[in-house]
Amino acid sequence: MTPIERIAPPWLGHPGTQAVMAALEAARPAGSRFVGGCVRNVFRGTMQSDDDIDIATQLEPPAVIAALEAAGIRALPTGIDHGTITAIHGHRPFEITTLRRDVETDGRRAVVAFTQNWAEDAARRDFRLNALYADADGHVAEPIAGSLADARSGRVIFIGDADERLREDYLRILRFFRFNAWYGEAIDGPGLEACARQKSGLQKIAAERIWKELKKLLAAPDPSSAVLAMEESGVLDEILPGAHADGVVALCEAERQAGLPAEAMQRVMAMLPRRGREMDAVALRLRLSNEESRRLSAWASAGMDHVQGLAPRDLHAAIHAYGHEAVTDRAVLEAAQTEQLGDLAARLDAIAGWPRPAFPIGGDDALAAGLAGPDVGRALRAAEAAWIDSDFTLGRDALLALLRPQR
DSSP states (O other), rough: OOOEEEEGGGGGHHHHHHHHHHHHHSSTTTTEEETHHHHHHHHHHHOOOOOOEEEESSSOHHHHHHHHHHOOOOOEEGGGGTEEEEEEEHHHHEEEEEOOEEEEESSOEEEEEOSSSSHHHHHHHBGGGGGGGGGGTTTESSSSHHHHHHHHHTTTBBOOHHHHHHHHHHHHHHHHHHHHHHHOSSHHHHHHHHHHHGGGGGGGGHHHHHHHHHHHHSSOOOHHHHHHHHHTTTTTHHHHHHHHHHHHHHHHHHHHHOOOOOOHHHHHHSSOSOOHHHHHHHHHHTTTTTHHHHHHHHHHHHTTHHHHOOOOOHHHHHHHHHHHHHHHHHHHHHHHHHHTTTHHHHHHHHHHHHOOOOOOOHHHHHHHHHHHHHHHHHHHHHHHHHHHHHTTTTOOOHHHHSSSSSO
């Protein structure tokens, strides 16, 4: 491949990067190149110190393992059926994948054959800006014309025929929107139209893969344009029926004005009606973790009153009942929906700054007070209600006094 540019990012000179590449080059000179995000991000100006370092190689997996082990580098066969070996050097992973071409695809997974041809490997990738290759000295080549220009300008354009790329793996529909959310300047019209045509193919993709991709999309600093395009194309309704993009737009504006970090879960909440039934359906549809499902349910709880305008004692009661996270979620989303952001920072400080106390008495105390059977639960509930009503100021002695039978 003819180099067209040279880069010198910090990761290129890292001892681990050099050691892994040197091991591969010793086995096949000029047979390995950095590829994908680590190269693209140099030109996008979004390079991070923890960027994944992906390497494409003409070596087949057994030869990759042998080369790494000969250099004393740990090799893990993390995706050996598809040609991927992960090298571990100094606790940092380097994903090394043999050049491939697709033999057969069904929209979910591909049967691949190894190749020595860089252009064939590039042609099976999703977007042109991801098809940049750099050698050990930082010389960059683009087997697909337009790749470097796309990376510089933030154009997310499918390689070759967009419909064909999507039929190879329908998850690329969400990747199209994710890459636009993170790197895109303006959404490519033909690509968007292809996503709209192929959106039903997402039903073939495992829910866990959809949720993983959606979380990455929603974690972008401001995914508003991408989510609006998802809604316009019908893709949003395909994966989250009843969701609306305008909630994300409002939330991102609130985050900007209040200086809040991006929160993928809050952005999911912003798109959906705040009803427990819908939250349960979303959790099931996307196969959310128990913790993620619990968070959605807590935010949507019908028992929690509006957080805006609550007096301190009522805010404390809400935190006691539902936890800091649920009350914070409610406060942020209410502020975004009502555009009342003036006191949001102070409200969030008040929520975070109040330590949620533990109820200082329990069942053993009720039994020691001479209570038994159903009277134990009734007395403890009454004492806890009094404790909450006092703004949690009643101490243990006062609460124990409430347990004693009245003469």
